[in-house]
Amino acid sequence: MMKELAKAYNPHEVEDRIYKTWEEKGYFRAKPNPGKKPYSIVIPPPNITGILHMGHALNDTIQDILIRFKRMQGYEAEWMPGTDHAGIATQNVVERKLAKNGIKRQDLGRDKFISEVWKWREEYGSTIIKQLKKLGCSCDWDRMRFTMDEGLSDAVLDVFIKLYEKGLIYRGNYIINWCPRCQTALSDEESQHKDVEGMLYYIKYPIKGEDGHVIVATTRPETMLGDTAIAINPKDKRYKALKGKTIILPLLDRELKVVMDPLVDLKFGTGALKVTPAHDPVDFELGLKYGLEQINIMNGDATINSIGGEYEGMDRLEAREAIIEDLKERGLFVKSEAHRHAVGHCYRCHTMIEPRLSPQWFVKMKPLAKPAIEAVNKGKIKFYPSRWTKVYLDWMNNIRDWCISRQIWWGHRIPVYYCKSCQQKTEGVGGIIVAKVKPEKCPECGGTNIEQDPDVLDTWFSSWLWPFTTFGWPKETPELKYFYPTCSLVTAQEIIFFWVARMIMAGCEFMGGIPFKNVYIHGTVRDITGTKMSKSLGNVIDPLDMIEKYGTDALRFSIVSITAQGQDVFLSESKFELGRNFANKVWNASRFILMNLKTEDINVDLCVYFKDADLTLPDRWILSRLYSTLSHIGDCLDEYKFNEAANSIYEFLWHEFCDWYIEIAKSRMSEKTTQIILYKVLEKSLRMLHPFMPFITEEIWQKLPHASLDESIMIASWPHIQKPMMSKETESLMGELIELIAAVRNMRSVWNIEPQGAVDVIVNTHDKKDARVISENEEFIKRMARISDLKVGVFSKPKNAAVTVIGSLEIYVPLEGLIDFKKEKARLEKELTRIDGEIKSIAARLKNKGFTDKAPKDVVDGQKRHKDELEVQIEKIRDNIREVE
RNA sequence: GGACGCGUAGCUCAGUUGGUUAGAGCACUACCUUGACAUGGUAGGGGUCACAGGUUCGAGUCCUGUCGCGUCCACCA
16 A cells, blocks of 8 residues: 555645655765766855845856756765855944943954854854755755854955965055944945936135135035045136136135146036045046145044044034035035935945045955956857846956955954054055964064954855865865865855956956856846845745745746746745645645556566557557656756756646546556556656655655655656657657647537536548557547547548547538527638638738748648648638538 | 837747748646546647838848837936
8 A cells, every 4th residue: 555645735744854865875065086976055144134035036046957867877076065154244233232232343352352243143144044045955054154253264265365465455545335224334345326316516616815716516515624636628618717826715725726628528517626525536546647735534433533623523514504504604605406416325225325545455356357258159058048148247357446444343363464564654645564373473574563464254255266266276186186176056146246257356356267157147036026126125035934935946946947047036935836736736646646546557667568568559658748848957057047947847747637638547557557557647746846856855755655766855866868768750740640639629618518417429531541540549539539439430520510620530510409509600700811821822912922042841830731731721610611501 | 209129820929140831838628537747638729920112033031111118228498
């Protein structure tokens, strides 16, 4: 007796239990194995502050599908997991937590604060990992890494030193993106441009020693406190007289030079530009060019500093208003107008960025970009979909230096030490010691007054090393040798510049070669209105809720099947019903098969058995369809077409196996061949489905009654494609029978024939082969179409019969007394119109010399054949219409 | 300002290299407790493939332009 399955699939009962077994058995582990080819993926490490959202669900389901697929195909499949310390994000979270108790990080001091963060990390940092397990991810957990691990931290310092020694890291005073809330510098990528409805203010700047003035336009009037010049385009005739004059800065009465530079846009504002070298990138450049003083007017929190005189202490926006008021009072304010422009915002806290002059560490990117551009140009790395190649290359070709220092505490502290005495001697230029550990004394002067740079490195400065540090670099580990470069990188579009591009550069620079071969960029998960899902908008669908409600497999299958390659996903809860219903269907089909299976019958080698077995058309058909589907799924997965793979499996299992084969098999359940085919198709389908729906397939697998099965479907091999069993001819013959049955069912439905009532059917055909096939399969045709008597051969149409023509078959259903002749005539005429239209269009095509001469022969022949068929059909329909009249 | 993506059935979306008069899921209509499944079955209705040109024997598919929606990049203050 078979083990019975419950009536409906209950995911909750099985998922955690199965996952635990997999983990205990060590199925997720991979190690260098000379006997196997490696297949490796590194996970985009989620932040330790992260909780699973739909973006993860999609991202990690895709990776898990790939890994499970490749593992089954016999690769040594390594999915390297880990988490990212997420400097700013994590520091913010811990600071917020402390703030609830009224504690600031400064109260604790650096060391205590950092140990608080570690404590937080111990407690909450692996939440997301637990959630990934809920998702069924088959990561190699034993190898899990963290960007602040000892090993990875060590690698980060090594890399810093290497780049410094190579002259690719430098310290400099430049305009950077400053977040006044996080109080740190950000890279250009971390500053997100958003359109803002701002104002453009026109302000009069008096000319020294004259009555006149020059009007400048600015969106940030408060920065005038740091103005040191007025710039004019040399071509601008309006301001010719200004050359060589001195301008008086209102409110502060600072004297400003007038500089002439083509950088100034004649058309913008008044054409006169106020120059604030310490607070604007363009002005900064002008400042350098003309030797202007750089006056920083703000504190770290964007309040005005002592330079601002009476405005000191005001927030930048407060100061803006106060300044405008004061200018108005003095009659120096001209006007303001609405002005829409893009302003940078902090990608972590969305505060408006303040461009600000400050000393920071930078990586020179151009030299690093060169080999990374080449790797993609030469096709060593491929993007899927390919359009991202251009996005990548455009960015790389215009790459700018990377600001890597952050004024926070949580992160890899910059391995730079300053000898205070040397610094004094050199006015701050010298005294830099780059070293992994704090030197006892200064190698220059022997002094011991040495302090480490207080800044930490950008989080991405550790992430960009992820594909090789996780395998042990800089040590030359066997893992690194075997698994690097990795095979696929699966990620979202938002992260191409932050992470993907930089990993390619790091791989080329430090490993001498690419970090991965293929980059699959999937879409962004959005809500049904197209808005990106985010917690703050409250439009999230929580994957854990969906797992609770529909099951993990349903979540995975649904999200993958609605995500076309690289297109964004528009999600609503109801979409998960698709996966749940499918899981239930698979469950019940399996349940039915298991209920009827006789163990003694199925213990055979499929190939050997089928050599001599007498297979029916449906038998051969379902096997052909199975292997065609299998082959198609393999192709789809190799091309990252996950939705197509999922849909193809769905179509096969539901609408071919369940709807037709199992239904047909019901009358011959006890036959050995049927038993074997039901079992084998189920068993292979489960394997085929396993990467998509790991839990349900495992649960059913465990109930399969075959001694020689692998102990888990996870480690079973991917089914072998039996090419000889794939037959187009078989598929088309079966297709005809399916059409025949559908046609009869259609007539039954049109004529409202009682569901239980059987009908007689006469199939008129001159095609002997068709007639034979129908006779041979008479049993199930009759049963599925509810036919009491089926005649096949050359017949003339009986009186009062409904008729349908498919291909060369004319199907008569005698319906004495049931037919409404008007209705039948209308039905036939509709059919006639349709076929007539088709014939006319084909005829026109065939008459066209261009078509017959230029189109491929098989297309032309196909058209001719089709037209002949249609003409026979239409004649028959005409006959029938006449008869009805 | 630049780049990219998308406009196909009421809704959400597929549609491989151009080739019989376009598909799915949901929703809708009618019927069905048929020996796994109502999270099911059978049948059905529903589309000028955004618009306008062009290339071609042939265009949902390729090219150009227009309109609408969306995303990314960008130092006009």
